[in-house]
Amino acid sequence: MSTATRTDGLPWWATALVLPVFNIALALLISALVILAIGEDPVGALTSMLAGAFGSGTGLGYTLYYATSLIFTGLSVAVAYHAGLFNIGSEGQAYVGGLGVGLVCLALGGWPWWLVLPLTILAGGAFGAAWAAVPGYLQAYRGSHIVITTIMFNFIAAALMAYLMVNVLKAPGQMSPESRGFDDSVTLPMIHDMLGAIGIETANAPLNLSLPLALAACALVWLFIWHTRWGFALRTVGANEHAARYAGMNARRITVVAMALSGALAGLMAINELQGVQHRLLLNFPAGLGFTGIAVALMGRAHPAGIIPAAILFGGLLQGGAELAFDYQSISPELVVVIQGVVILFAGALEHMFRPALARLFTRSAKPVGA
Amino acid sequence: MDGLIWILSLLDSMVRLAAPLFLAALAGFYSERAGVIALDLEGKMLAGAFAAAATAAVTGSAWLGLGAAVIAAMAMSLLHGFASITHRGDQVVSAVAINTIALGLTAVLANAWFGLGGRTPNLEAGARFGEITLPLAETLRPLPLLGPLYAEVISGHNILVYIAAVLAPLSAWIAYRSRFGLRLRAVGENPAAVDTAGISVPALRYQAVLISGFLCGIAGAYLSTAQGAGFQQNMTAGKGYLALAALILGKWRPLPTLAACLLFAFADALQTRLQGVAVPGIGEVPVQLIEALPYVLTVLLLAGFVGRAVPPKAVGTPYVKDR
Amino acid sequence: MTPVPPAAATAQPWAVELVGIDKRFGPVHANRDVHLQIAAGSIHGLVGENGAGKSTLMSILYGFYQADAGEIRVRGEPVRIKGPQDAIALGIGMVHQHFMLVETFTVLENLLLGHEGGAVLGPARARARRNVEELERDFGLEVPLDAVVADLPVGVQQRVEILKALYRGAEVLILDEPTAVLSPPEAQQLFRILDRLRSQGRTVLLITHKLKEIMAITDHVSVLRQGQVVAGFATADTNEQELADAMVGRKAVLTLDKAPARPGAAVLTVDGVTVTDAQGIDRLQDARFQVRAGEIVGIAGVAGNGQSELLEVLAGMLPFSHGTLTLKDQPIGPGDGYDAAGARRRGVAHVPEDRLKLAVVKAFPAYQSAILGYQDDRAFSPGWRLDWKRVVARTAALMERFDVRPRNPLLKSSLFSGGNQQKLVMAREIEREPDLLLVGQPTRGVDIGAIAFIHRELVALRDRGKAILLVSAELEEILALSDRILVMCGGRIVGELLAAEATEGRIGRMMAGISGDGAAQAPAGADA
16 A cells, blocks of 8 residues: 555646546546446436536535535545555444544533534544554554454444444434434534625535534644654555664554544544534434545545545535436436446556556657657 | 254354355455455455346346356456556555445446346246255155254255355365466465466466456355345445455465355354344343344454464565566 | 677587667666677676676566567577566576575475476376486485475575476576575585586576676676676686776775774673574574674674574664663663664664665655654654754755765655665764664665765764674675674574684685584585
8 A cells, every 4th residue: 555656757736636637537437338328318417417516506515515524534544545554444433433423412412512512523533533443453463454354343333333323322202213313502503504694695505614624624634644753654654664663663553543543534524414414313324425535535645635626526426416316217326336436446446557648648748849 | 852953954054154155255265366355355246146136137047147147246357457467556445446336336237227226126936046955865864963964954055055065175176286276376475486487477367366256256146146036235245355354264275264154154144043032141132233243253353363364475466577 | 899709619509699689677778789698508607786787688588578679599599588488498597586486385386387287286296206306316406395495495495496497498597696695605505506507518697796706617707887798708817806897897996995993882782682583483592792882893694694683683673582782881671662763762873784675765755764763853843843844954965965866855765776775874874973873785786886985984984983783795895894793694693703814714604604614514414
């Protein structure tokens, strides 16, 4: 998982812009082929998707609401990635993080949201961190493969949460396995309400105060990874574990810490979902957004500046995909999962395929005429 | 006598549950022994399960379904090979991509083709692999202990179970007694040695991942056309990862891997029987926690509480001629 | 450029001819218009510095790479060698510097690989065993066929490689730096085998940078410099100085000026330090010695005899199980949590043996590699942030002082040549003015100019009153730099010599584990 050595001399913007755009275009092309194979009109379908995601204020609001969660899970995958760890357990970590957020919200009914928010950040982060630290520990000290253990922890998290929801947290007299609603005072303000208060009218959408929180997380992750000695150590462990040992870094401890941080970021996603929108704890609320974080992180090249647009893009795909499934009964919203997979393939596993071609294109155009 | 029947039926379930796990683990064996990470078992199995059920539903033939499953899973293998052998991509990322694509694509196609919300129609008996009664099963039944064991546990499974059973010793023979096995094991340990011996590393690795796809196809078909009667969204539910864990537990050797699969299957069979039953001293264990048992078991076993396993040395590293 | 034809062989066809071979790797011109003629039944030496193009040329002959231009002729016939399988079919075999063996396989399985002679191994195995035993007798290559390769000493593994080539029908055998991993007596044994091959009519191409070996065993020698054949001699008509000059392209300075050491107080005392690995084998056994301020102590030994473990223990990278280290009068025991960070805090700097793997992070820009190990120094992060501006400025200064080229701290570490990476690592460690500098293989893969520079810097550090512990596989380097020499064999320190009384012969015998100076021969089967 080390950062590949590059000697092809591509300018940064080609890596940061051209390759991702190319990747997403290819992913959309492949989904168009899938739609065609189903027997529907790909142009109409993709247009409907685009319109659903970005064509209305409400659509855009939903897109950004999904993007908020995806920024958290994307950052989660990215932080682990820099430490050389492929965390595909963000889904379960977000789920368990939701338990922390939910418990705090349930316990502190009547408190103002701005007092509760720091505590939900702590609790969501801590629960997510704990759920991720165990696979991290098993990788570092017992040599268990992080991909397998994090997947297993997703299943275990699902079972554990289902048990807690059904047997412990279910509101009395309630049929469906979900907790009682949070007190109105603890829930986060909606963006459209806040903007409305200062006289700006926007469409009604679940976009809430978690978005600025997500952006703050981006800034903090950026500072941490690239501008502190702890981030330097984390990147060294990810790039070359032997060099880290030589440099006196405790690679095992850093592995556990990196996973804990990764899990904490995933856990914060629950603030957007639960404290922001659902206002209660319910079954399977991460709904795949943890997995989508993998595609977001890979597409965003594990950098916050890339993760934000990638999260908005995938937020749009999720929102647009829901609209699409509404318009076209034969196209299910799982089409977005296919696109995710294709993006992971092209932006992650096949990054070596397009780079040389792009590099050749550049060296050719950069060569002086007649040389 | 009730106890014996209970045990026999437990063992019978174990065999049924172990077969697809072992087929997938064997698929992982060929791939990882050649140095290609087999985290893609889950996706290949899922693709196989869907292809088998969809084809069987349309044609009414379980065998055609099996053929489709094998083709679908091998296509996935080719994709994995293309990314990790030809383009030397990150094999873990490639495998996760394949699993994700399989998860999404099977759901999308199932919904589009059958309109049942991501499942395929229930399969008629003819479109499934039926149970086979082995010769003399009834004749031998009266024999004490061995008779019922033969009739209940050994006999009465579908053909794919017996194929899996045959593949275990066959794979062990291939790995240790054949030219292909020698080269397979060599390319997973030191591809440079294979290359300098004048053997193509990519060709060998492609052969290995194609075999892996072939076996995953059978495993997938087993889930949807032998064990089940149709495809359901994400019906593998982590079995591909369990299979890989069994392979690691079996130290990348066919027969110990079979034993590990039987262990997992035993836990799984026990799990369904424990639901709603009061365990002495503990009381009734909640169903959700019992369902987590195989996953918890996997984590515990992988954490090396049965001794550290040494993987093939070159697994996961693309081969680059380098001097 | 026309090579001088070897005098001995004139009429008979050449075993191998390379005509105008040219090969580029991007901007690197690895081989330029190379002409080479190898007489059948001879031992032909190929010498040159690191990066002169020897290995590339042989890889072309073995089909690993395709030449951009030029022709290969085998026994007079022009041939195309598209891969190792073609080379093998033409009777060309190669023993690589890093053995191409499957370590988990038995010797016989390794021999069979690629030459199984059938889809089922059983009968082929029996047939191969008979053939191999015949070869073993013919060439005096005793190898236990059923042993697992990983369990064999390197000398025996090398014989497996030779046997493998012969089993595949090699008439021409290429050996790439074969003595790098051997003790002097093992090397002697190898040369006896090569001699026997020659007497049976096989042709040997020996790549080496050790001129003594060329003089001892070859019939002809060709010199490569910067990808070109710059000279060819019949070995009998030349000498070491002439070859060295041809290799370097000017009068080669084979000696280093240095004043006698003026050692001060002991900086490091190693007392009974032992490292036991997971298998219960002592990798380092009861090491006892001192390094004093102002002296260079060299550790000689064949690779894999405990020197690496010793360096790693002292650098805090490997825990030890028994004994005491005393650093500047502070004793450290096995349970005291001595680690790499702790070593640096105590004034120990470390230039590791495997520079590429340990001392730089290839994916990082040079300025980030330049703080590796010192990342927690508060000078770099006065507040909670790393002050990259300051780091870049310091790296630029380091590059200036140690002549690292190109002088660009922002360039990715992997884009510097081996020699310049090494200079950057040296600069980082020496700049700290450590009380004790641990250096492993300081000039491995480094060009001649940089070697002299690095040697001068090490001597200068010594003259500033610092202690230096040097591990090197190059006996000449040990002899040139050290004030005292310790010899290691089998995880133990088997001898100690003052620089003045050390000769290659004496050290060589100690390296082979022969106690006493009188013994001239290796114990029979010492490594079997």
